[in-house]
Amino acid sequence: MRAAPVRHEPTAASAGSDSVPGSDDDAPRARRRAAPARRSPGRGQRRGVLLLAVAVLLAGVLGGAYYLFRSLTAAPDFEGAGEGDVVVQVADGDSTAAIGRTLESSGVVASVAAFLEAARQDDRILGVQPGSYQMRARMSAAAAVERLLDPEARVGQLEIRGGVQLDDTSAPDGTVAPGVLSLVSRASCARLDGAESCVSVDELRAAMAETDPAELGVPSWALDAVAAADPVRRLEGLLVPGVYEVEPGRSAVEVLQALLATSTAQLEASGIVSGAAAMGSSPYEVLVISSLVEKEGITPDMPKVARVVYNRLGAGQRLELDSTVNYPLDLQALRTTAEDRAAPGPYNSYATAGLPPTPIAAPGREAIAAALAPEPGPWFFFVRCQTDGTSCFAETFAEHTANVALARENGAF
Structure with missing residues (x-):
């Protein structure tokens, strides 16, 4: 009898394949099972864009809040040119x-x-x-x-220079020099309520002539002389050279009051009151003499010109100054004519002895100083003998005649 074949059961070593479970051949598969899943493409980029958008939005919110805060706390301001x-x-x-x-x-x-x-x-x-x-x-x-x-x-600025008189003056060449009243009128101009507004020369002249001098602010030491003067000349010389402020919109009286207050302070600061008393003169007389000195001499010669005036007054001689003859004339020339010098009047110092009734111009600081401290000397005559305005001084008429001839030779006469 044939023997039955023997059936072999697979062993652990041979079952299923040539590889042994748990061996090195299984390691890649195990690693693949343990590795995390790989991200899908573009995910990180989307997150960065999102963060950037959030940052921009936050910056806009904060910026808007800042400008809102500034607008709420900024100082009030108008817009435009007004x-x-x-x-x-x-x-x-x-x-x-x-x-x-x-x-x-x-x-x-x-x-x-x-x-x-x-x-x-x-x-x-x-x-x-x-x-x-x-x-x-x-x-x-x-x-x-x-x-x-x-x-x-800038409006309201006024500058008065030495030698300027109240009214405009005309020269032979046709030029017109504005006087103090014209200068004040111009300085008073400004735009008010849409229109140019000025105090006119006529308004200023009327205020000067019709207002009580004390109300205008004329200093006490000049009141008597000013009250006796021609009303349209009464403030001559009292507005001394300098820079003034004229407030636009004021009346003619108010403008003159402000100017006189400033000028009087300057005059009294010059020592004219105490200095005149020391010389035995009134302050107003010194003011008149100062105006003559201002018109007749250049600055270096002023103390000598003042001495000539005092010497002539002391001797009872007429002053014989062309500047006084010129003062009331509409047309003024350096040398006056024989006809002008013969015309009677209070300002004609060829025909009338003594000082004129008022100053003849605005005297500057140097002229006032010369009138208060004239240079000692025996001179009774002077003439401009150089083209730069320098004068030659003389004690006698003969010397003066020689100086006049020199002036003609130099082309200064």
């Missing part, structure tokens, strides 16, 4: 803040703070001078600063 006409006064010693307060109270700027902020941008604001300025209402602070720095904005 409207209408406003004249403001900058007082002597005003700080930038004080100027800002003036502008705010006048309706020029919306706030002092806005003006100060604009002023910080231009150091020239520190050089703004006292006086009147033509501005506009409701100006931006920056526009107000720019306008204050514009020379055209």
